[in-house]
Amino acid sequence: MEALKNFEKLRKVLSSFDNGLEIKKDAPDYYYLNTNKKVKDKTMFFGAVQIRKSYVAYHLYPVYTHPELLDGISEDLKKRMQGKSCFNFKKDITEDQLNGINALTKASYEKYLENGYIEEK
Secondary structure, eight states: OHHHHHHHHHHHHHHTTOTTOEEEEEETTEEEEEEEEEETTEEEEEEEEEEOSSSEEEEETHHHHOGGGGTTOOHHHHHTEETTTEEEEOSOOOHHHHHHHHHHHHHHHHHHHHTTSOOOO
16 A cells, blocks of 8 residues: 555656646556657657556656756655666655655756756647
8 A cells, every 4th residue: 555655646746747748658556757859759758656566666867867956865865766767665755755756856847848858838
């Protein structure tokens, strides 16, 4: 049940920034957004949240393309990082973690908007 609760909380964060983004998948265990900017005939990945076998993964591609977005994130969120743009949550997500993810997603959205990767509708 923790995984489903975490998924729903993280999906709510990601979906709140879907203006100008394309919903590629919206399933009970997987929510996936692309930008409307094409790179090599495909739209650019923005973010996703997915229930995995033993955790919930939150992917945020802008932190890969613009690693400076990670400057100043909490140590707690840094510990949850897997790779360069994924955060994993095994236990119930805390309010501080959720606020950190929300702030990072907002900064990511604004960076992509500023760079012309997103055109708001």
